[in-house]
Amino acid sequence: MQAPSKSPLRISWQALFSVLMFGFMYLPILVLGFYSFNQSPNSAQWGGFTLSWYVKFFNDSRILSALSDSLTVAFCAVGISAIIGTLMAVGLARYRFPGKQLYQGASYLPLIIPDIAIAVSTLVFLAVIAVPLSLWTIVAAHTVFCLSYVAFVVSTRLVNLNPHLEEAAQDLGATPYQSLVRVLLPELMPAIVSGCLLAFVLSMDDFLIASFTAGGGATTLPMEIFSRIRTSVKPDINALSVVLMVASGAVALIAETIRYRSEKKRLQ
């Protein structure tokens, strides 16, 4: 009983180290924020406050069209994944069939295989079946990993679900369709939403798969950013980073709140 009584008196080295690591995690974000309001972009010195970088990128039509391409891809891919990923998770939890292991294995592959390998194989496939590359080929490719993430999150929720709920509904005369939509779906909703938010952020973030499946017709935001920052530091990109980080931070907070609330509800 000696150790616990001693610990409140002094701060552990782990605590100090953790503070340092928190600093490490937030340093790049703070630096981007600092530069985005800094008038002199090419030195680390403070050159005065300005919003001109924000104005510049809000008037940049190439950035805005890339943003709209990215949002189109993310909304379509996540929308499709929300439906077929959830159906897949429910199906895998409910049925046994020959080849189930293989099916399940394939559904986990996009979580494991490096993006570059997925990008390459999708490009080769599209070339072989001679489908012209466009925004829609990016959607098709993104749906593969989005549906895996949605199904993965929904599956973990299904494991913790009371298996008798649906049986009860069907004993009371509900058709399989009714029990799915009225009983199972509301129970799964928090998991579906947080899976979708995760998939959405991943789709907005993907550079490799999009560059391989875009062809000349479409440019997503990561592709546009990559082509600009490769050579040097661009101050208007700093402003864009801050806007994007605030947006994705908000999405993250929503996702975590949903997860936290549903966990709390489950424990009650």
Added chain:
Amino acid sequence: MSTKVPSESRPIAPTPQWLQALLLLAPAGVWLALLLVIPTLLIFELSLVPNIKPGDLVNPSGLGNYLRIFQSDVLNVIGRSLLFATGTTLLCLLMGFPVAYWIALLSPKRWRNLLLLAFVLPLWTSSLLRSYAWISILRPTGVLNTLLTSLGLPTLDLLNRSPAVFIGMTYSLLPYMVLILYASLEKLDRRFLEAAADLGATPPQAFWKVTVPQTLPGIAAGSLLVFITGLGDFINPELLGGTSSMTAARLIYNQFLGATQNWGFGSALSMVLILAVSLAIALLIKYGDKNASSL
């Protein structure tokens, strides 16, 4: 989950079981088969064709592309990828363990969820922009060197060399390591630690004999995740490593979108990458099982 209610008891003829299963599983199954399984088989076929360019006929004829991997320039690239991935894994483990330990065991209980969330929050932001931020920090006139100069210290030239890649990759992957180690440390049975202390073990002894063995599955899973993600990393070596830091991912990229078009060789490299990742996971499953049965 069993819905084996006799169908005679239903007022309306119900959808048969096999049809329900098909309706649930077919859409995603078809999507995965078309855009994941068949493409992977296709690049395997393509990897057996030497010197193929877009538009050429596919005619499997040998292992030339795989033998090409054993030439010294390609081996160098693969060795560098392995070095980046291994170094990053070690750095993440060294930096991540104390953080996960502190959040899971030492920090005030009601702060734990919030602290963990705060630590992994940067993961939700664009990975491209986070690497880009490191350019601003590490470049010759960047934040780091301005700070060093003002302190009267010599400047560091890290950007476009491998130290910058290690920093960028460790930064990108550290949250994953902390998440997994946290999950493992949270489940740690503290009575073992108390028992060890009662029996006269010093804190380091208790750490190595109790904490580490109990969290070994988490350590293995976290290391594996960081390793395989690091192995396929494209953005950090590309943005921070300069021309001398070509990795396997970049070499594959070049075979398809770069100047040197060689789809067969690129496919062979991709197959090797997929194989390496699968092997690592197979090892984890084997190792994890052994660990579980010994408990």
